[in-house]
Amino acid sequence: MEKREMMLKKAFVALLVAAAAAFQTPAWAASAYVPIRYDATGETITLTGHDLTIDQVVRIARHGAKVALSPEARQRSADAYGLLLEAAAEGVSVYWFNRGAGDQRETVIFSGDPTSPENSAKLKAIQRARFGRGGLGSYAPEVDHEDVVRAMMAIRVNTMSYEAASPGLTQALIDLLNAGITPVMGSRGTLGEGDLALMGDIGAAMVGEGEVYYKGTRMAAADALRQAGLKPLEPFGADDSALISTNAYAVANSALLVADAGNLLDWTDMATAMALLGMNSSLTPLSMPVQSNRPYPWLNWDAARVLDMVRGSYLFDADPKRIIQDPESLRASTQRTGSVWQALADLRQTVLISINSSDHNPAVRPGLKPSDSWELATPQMMKFYVKGGPLSKGKSGYIFSNANWDPYPLANQLEYFTIALANMGVVLTQRVDRFTNPFFTAIKASDVLSPDQIRAMPAAGGYLHSDLWIELTGLINPVTPQGQAIVATVEDLQAETRLKVKRARDAVDVTRHLLAQDVIMSSNWMDIRKLQDPQRSLGTAPAAALSALRKVLPFQSTAAAVSREPAGQIVADFLAATSARSFYTGGPTMPPASPVPVVGQR
Numbered sequence: 001m002e003k004r005e006m007m008l009k010k011a012f013v014a015l016l017v018a019a020a021a022a023f024q025t026p027a028w029a030a031s032a033y034v035p036i037r038y039d040a041t042g043e044t045i046t047l048t049g050h051d052l053t054i055d056q057v058v059r060i061a062r063h064g065a066k067v068a069l070s071p072e073a074r075q076r077s078a079d080a081y082g083l084l085l086e087a088a089a090e091g092v093s094v095y096w097f098n099r100g101a102g103d104q105r106e107t108v109i110f111s112g113d114p115t116s117p118e119n120s121a122k123l124k125a126i127q128r129a130r131f132g133r134g135g136l137g138s139y140a141p142e143v144d145h146e147d148v149v150r151a152m153m154a155i156r157v158n159t160m161s162y163e164a165a166s167p168g169l170t171q172a173l174i175d176l177l178n179a180g181i182t183p184v185m186g187s188r189g190t191l192g193e194g195d196l197a198l199m200g201d202i203g204a205a206m207v208g209e210g211e212v213y214y215k216g217t218r219m220a221a222a223d224a225l226r227q228a229g230l231k232p233l234e235p236f237g238a239d240d241s242a243l244i245s246t247n248a249y250a251v252a253n254s255a256l257l258v259a260d261a262g263n264l265l266d267w268t269d270m271a272t273a274m275a276l277l278g279m280n281s282s283l284t285p286l287s288m289p290v291q292s293n294r295p296y297p298w299l300n301w302d303a304a305r306v307l308d309m310v311r312g313s314y315l316f317d318a319d320p321k322r323i324i325q326d327p328e329s330l331r332a333s334t335q336r337t338g339s340v341w342q343a344l345a346d347l348r349q350t351v352l353i354s355i356n357s358s359d360h361n362p363a364v365r366p367g368l369k370p371s372d373s374w375e376l377a378t379p380q381m382m383k384f385y386v387k388g389g390p391l392s393k394g395k396s397g398y399i400f401s402n403a404n405w406d407p408y409p410l411a412n413q414l415e416y417f418t419i420a421l422a423n424m425g426v427v428l429t430q431r432v433d434r435f436t437n438p439f440f441t442a443i444k445a446s447d448v449l450s451p452d453q454i455r456a457m458p459a460a461g462g463y464l465h466s467d468l469w470i471e472l473t474g475l476i477n478p479v480t481p482q483g484q485a486i487v488a489t490v491e492d493l494q495a496e497t498r499l500k501v502k503r504a505r506d507a508v509d510v511t512r513h514l515l516a517q518d519v520i521m522s523s524n525w526m527d528i529r530k531l532q533d534p535q536r537s538l539g540t541a542p543a544a545a546l547s548a549l550r551k552v553l554p555f556q557s558t559a560a561a562v563s564r565e566p567a568g569q570i571v572a573d574f575l576a577a578t579s580a581r582s583f584y585t586g587g588p589t590m591p592p593a594s595p596v597p598v599v600g601q602r
Contacts, residue, residue, distance in 0.1 A: 034145045035216055038064035038180060047154075049073045049161040050356050050598045054348065057255045057355065061151035066178045069170065073161035077170055079366040079395055084164035084237060086392035087399050089113040092384060095362045095401045096241040097164075103488035105401075114237065115391065127235035131203045133210055138186030138197045146213060149182050151252035152195075153202060155355045156243070162358035162599060165242035172206045172233040173243070179228040184211040184218065191482075192250060192497030194405045199244035208232035245361055247407050250497035251354045254410060257505050258348050261417070264512055265341055266580035268424065269302065271519050272333045273309035273542045275431055278525030279440060280322050283307060283315055285331045297591040298345070302338035304588040313539035314529075321442045329430035336424040343420040345593055347413045352596045359404050366397035407497045414500040415478045418507045422476040425511050428518045429469040432461050435521045445524075448532050456556040458567040460520035468514040475507045516571035519549070527555045541584035548583070549574060 040063035045056050048070045059065040069077075088098045089112065098114070100107035109126070110119045143149055157173050176183070183205035189197030204210040208222035225232055233239075276283070284290060286307040291300045310316075325331065370377040370385065376398065388396035434440050445454055482494040523546055530536055538546065553570050 032144055033142075033213065033218075034147075035213065036062050036064060036146045036150065040065040041180075044068050046070050047073060047158040047161070049076065049158055052155070052158045052355050054255050054258050054351065054355075057151050057154055057252075058259050060154040060177065061147040061252070061256065064180060067154060067157055067174055069157065069161060069174065073158075074167075074170070076366075077161045077163070077165055078167065079392070079397075080162065080164040080364040081166055081237065082392040083364055083366040083386050083395060083397045083399065085114050086389050086395075087386045089115075089389060089391055090386055092386055092399065094238075094399050096245070097238040097362075101241070103490045105490070113391070120236075123236055124234070127237070127239055128207065130240040131200075131207045131209075131233070131235050133204050137189070137204070138201050139188040140186050141188075143185045143187050143198075146182050147256060148249075148252055149185055149202075150177065151256055152199070152248040153177050155252055155255070156199070156202075156246055156248045158355060159246065159248070159358055159360075160242060162364070163242040163245075163360045164238055164364045166236050166239050168233055169206075169235060169239045169242060172230075173202070175228075175230050176202070176205065179224075179230060180214065181205065181221075181224045181228060181230075182213045183221070184213065187498070190249060190498050192407060192411065192495035192500070193247070193491075193493060194245060195247055195249035195498075196244045198249045199246060203235075203240065203243050206233040207235070241362075242360070245359075245405065247354070247359050247405060247410075247497065250407060250410070250501050251351065251359075253501040253505060254347070254351045254414065255355060257414075257501060257508060258344065258351055260505075260576075261340075261344050261421075261508050263579060264508055264515070264575070265337060265344065266584075267512075267519075267575050268337050268340075268428075268515060269306050270309065270542065270545050270580045270584065271428075271515055271522060272306050272330075272337065273539065274519065274522040274526055274545065275330060275333070276306070276310055276315060276326075277313060277538050277542055278435065278522040278529060279326060279330060280319065280442065280529060281315060281326045281330055282322060282324060283310070285326075286334065296338070298342035299335055299338035301588055301591055302341055303334040306334055308587045309541045309584055310539045312537055313542070314533075314536035315539075323440065323442060327430070327434045327440055329427045329434055333427055333431075336427045340417070340420045340424050343413070343417040345591070347410075347417050349593055349596065350410050350413050354407075354410055356596060357599045359407075361402050361405055363400045363402045363404065364397070365399070366392070366395050368398050369396065406493070407495050411495045411497045411500055414497070414504045418500075418504045419476050419478075421504075421507050421511055422472050425469060425472045425507075425514055428511070428514050429465050432465045432517050432521050435525055436461065441525070443528075443532070445528055448528050453556060456558070457524050458520050458553050458555070458557075458571075460517045460524070460567070464568060465514060465517040468510055468517070472507060472510045472514065475503045475510070479503075512575055513568060513572045516568045516575060519571050519575070520553070520567055523549055523553075524555065544583040545580070548578065 040059055043059065043065040045060060045065050046068045060067060084097060087094050093099050095105055098109050099105055100109060110122055113119060114123055153173055153176060160170060183202045185198055185201040201210060205212050205221040208225055210221050211218060212221045212224045214224035286303040291303050375381055384398050384400055386397050386399065388394045438444050479496045479499050482496060483492050484494055485492040526538055526546055552574050553567055
């Protein structure tokens with residue numbers, strides 16, 4: 001009896017230990033972290049604050065390219081920092097520095113010279129506490145893709161050159177990127193108007209708190225800094241404001257979205273060309289006379305592009321079996337895809353402005369004079385004028401409270417793009433099924449292939465494409481506008497850009513899988529058309545794309561050679577990893593985009 005009781009006690013103790021361990025494990029612990037490929041560490045991209053491209057963001061975020069800040073950008077940042085310090089010394093009220101933030105905006109934090117011994121000690125203590133894990137922090141689940149966090153840091157290095165960041169803060173952020181130290185970060189805690197909590201996790205890593213990924217291993221930030229030969233940051237001034245007052249999380253996701261969506265749309269155009277070849281289609285809807293009757297630049301461009309892709313193919317030869325008119329899902333393909341290209345172009349321009357400008361509050365503008373704009377000389381505006389002195393090295397300027405953190409038009413354009421993408425997705429869904437109808441194909445697969453050959457083809461259709469389409473439709477409803485009066489009712493607007501960009505990125509991912517089903521069906525029928533008449537030309541670009549696809553997904557597979565991975569997953573991965581432009585370059589010139597303005601230009 002005693003032995004049995006002892007065994008029960010041991011089992012109970014073991015259960016308590018396991019429960020305690022589970023309780024101590026954060027609920028947001030990483031599940032499937034996706035690291036980047038550090039295959040561009042020999043490349044350095046110089047950030048100037050005004051000409052960062054989305055391709056460069058991708059090189060830094062996904063390939064480990066290093067960053068440097070141009071001398072001009074460093075000087076601009078130093079001037080802003082000096083103006084901040086001088087403003088306090090002159091008694092100018094500065095939001096989130098010598099005055100509080102949010103509902104504490106009228107609270108005096110300190111008075112006089114911030115570099116005096118008393119104020120300096122106070123500021124150092126305030127800043128150190130705000131950078132620590134006891135300050136702002138994000139919430140579960142964790143951001144599981146390293147490229148998102150690296151894109152955030154790269155964009156913030158670029159835009160922070162307009163803010164009053166201490167030289168140490170700027171360098172610490174650059175050092176994290178270049179050392180490959182990626183802070184662990186939650187994905188919740190932002191209302192889409194200032195990603196403060198998420199950026200706070202980056203700040204914690206800078207001072208050696210929290211956790212990071214370093215060389216593929218999750219570890220304490222302090223250990224990673226030590227192994228990389230870096231010292232923890234000693235923040236000063238308004239470094240917490242300079243770092244976290246930004247929409248860098250939403251903008252980083254948007255930049256990566258634009259990159260991924262561009263490749264998706266390139267493949268969509270290629271898939272349309274492949275579908276036309278598989279259907280033995282009439283090309284009249286794409287022709288110049290038809291397109292000139294409806295002169296929408298992006299629709300005309302996309303039609304001309306797809307037409308150019310099939311140039312030289314058998315579709316330009318006479319064929320008595322070719323029907324006069326395809327199903328709407330082929331005839332109207334370029335209208336839908338061209339509209340998504342237009343939405344993407346608008347989103348791209350807004351993202352470029354976002355990654356090359358300041359969304360910070362307050363706006364610090366060294367060098368401005370009262371004579372530079374009529375309103376600056378008014379008594380109200382002169383309250384925020386810094387005359388210039390020792391701390392600013394004689395430079396004058398203004399520091400203004402503002403609402404540049406409000407993420408419009410980016411938030412609207414993310415939803416506009418998502419809706420346009422879904423309206424293209426329905427085309428792909430319908431196109432898959434039209435290949436099962438001999439009214440459109442004019443032949444059956446069984447007219448060309450034996451039953452065994454048909455069974456050996458990659459499978460598409462069935463339930464999957466409809467399931468994917470239904471999932472896509474659930475992403476297109478706009479996020480309800482929010483006006484929750486929080487922080488003592490001072491902050492009463494929420495953009496929820498986090499949700500909007502997540503839906504957009506999910507929509508791109510679902511559409512890629514949907515496109516994979518379309519590509520499987522179209523490529524099968526391209527092979528059928530070729531078997532039907534071996535003399536047929538499929539056009540240079542579509543034939544090259546088909547050849548590359550068949551290396552990962554053969555048209556005919558023996559039972560022993562069939563992959564355990566679904567054909568749709570194989571093709572979706574192929575589309576994500578392969579640029580459609582490797583098979584097709586040139587073609588008609590894309591409609592012009594508006595130039596990206598330089599910060600401070602009127």
